[in-house]
Amino acid sequence: MAKPLSPDLRLRIVRAVEDEGxxxxxxxGRFGVAPSTAIELVSEWRSTGACEAEAQGGDRRSARIEGHAAEILSLVEATPDMTLAEIADHLFKVHGERFAPSVVWRFFDRRNITFKKNIARQRAGSAGRRR
Structure with missing residues (x-):
């Protein structure tokens, strides 16, 4: 990923346009950047008085499911054996937002919430392996 322009270079571009005309x-052309970059910098300077670089990278997709965090956590507290698909289905029925079960899993993974297996639910061992 490309690095943002330095604050010094940004100001020199803006000053060349504003002060030098x-x-x-x-x-x-003088500073070796794309014309669209200079146009955007000057436009931002004129509208806000600053031309700082915005944060790069980061998670842009999880905000949708994070908006339902309280509801998801209360669902799991009320029904601990609910599957990821059932949680996703609930969110679709109630809010009309579709989430894949993997998105629900990542929601729990970000919070370090794990669910231990219940011994009563484990399958019987394979036939012939008696102790």
Whole structure:
């Protein structure tokens, strides 16, 4: 992933346009950046008075399911043996938002919530392996 432009370079581009009267394309050529970059920097400077880089990367997809965190946790507390697919189905029926079971699993994984297997639910061992 490309690194953001340094704050110093951003300010030099803006000053070239604002103080020296250069065009955005001229400033872009002088500093070796794309014209669209210079145009966006100057536009941001004029609207907000700053031209700082925004944070890069990070999780952009989990915000949807995190909005239902309290409901999901209360569902699991009320019905501990509920499957991931059942939780996803519940969210679809109640809120109309579709989540894959893997998204529900990642929700629990981010919170380090694990569910231990219940001995009463384990299958019988394979035939012929008696102790």
């Amino acid at each position: 250069m065009s955005c394309r001229g400033a872009a």
